[in-house]
Amino acid sequence: MSHAGTEDKFLKTLFPENMEGLTFLDVGYGYGATGLYIRTRTYKNGWCRIIGVEPYKEYHDLMGKIGIYDELHNCYGQDMPFEDNSFDISIAQHVIEHCKTFDEGYKLLSEMERVTRNRVIICTPNGYTESNALDGNEDNHHCTGWTRVHFKAKGYNTKIVTKNVNSRLLTLFAKLVFKLQRKRWDNEVLVAWKDL
Numbered sequence: 346m347s348h349a350g351t352e353d354k355f356l357k358t359l360f361p362e363n364m365e366g367l368t369f370l371d372v373g374y375g376y377g378a379t380g381l382y383i384r385t386r387t388y389k390n391g392w393c394r395i396i397g398v399e400p401y402k403e404y405h406d407l408m409g410k411i412g413i414y415d416e417l418h419n420c421y422g423q424d425m426p427f428e429d430n431s432f433d434i435s436i437a438q439h440v441i442e443h444c445k446t447f448d449e450g451y452k453l454l455s456e457m458e459r460v461t462r463n464r465v466i467i468c469t470p471n472g473y474t475e476s477n478a479l480d481g482n483e484d485n486h487h488c489t490g491w492t493r494v495h496f497k498a499k500g501y502n503t504k505i506v507t508k509n510v511n512s513r514l515l516t517l518f519a520k521l522v523f524k525l526q527r528k529r530w531d532n533e534v535l536v537a538w539k540d541l
């Protein structure tokens with residue numbers, strides 16, 4: 346997808362400078378990209394614990410073999426087996442748009458807030474973007490399109506970040522490729538965060 350990874354430069358500003366001893370919750374970890382990002386960042390800024398939640402069993406089993414996470418749970422983010430205020434920071438990167446309804450997405454936000462002490466971070470395409478199921482995972486397609494309005498109604502700060510392909514020519518080429526494939530150049534990512 347064209348939107349994945351565009352938020353990394355801004356995302357690091359939402360993490361504390363010293364991450365020694367913090368606990369992170371990665372909701373919907375998939376192939377572990379967010380966990381790996383956090384792990385490599387903590388390598389330089391203090392070691393932390395990373396707990397992952399993922400409903401798709403195949404991703405869960407794969408990540409169990411790789412060892413990025415300190416602990417993994419095979420469940421949905423709307424109903425997690427954790428005590429209140431268990432984590433310093435919870436993050437869901439490119440997860441909420443997979444919720445079948447906005448009510449389901451709001452339940453995800455509420456559950457993440459329940460288990461988090463300090464900050465909840467959400468990254469999602471800005472608005473609806475089409476995406477089909479991948480890897481036989483029927484939950485892995487976009488159902489809802491989230492905007493600033495949805496998050497601001499729940500007290501979240503927001504920022505739109507875009508893919509930086511470092512040149513106008515490359516951007517035009519990328520847009521042409523997407524147009525030829527009859528796909529939308531969905532390079533805007535909405536980052537939402539809430540301090541608790």
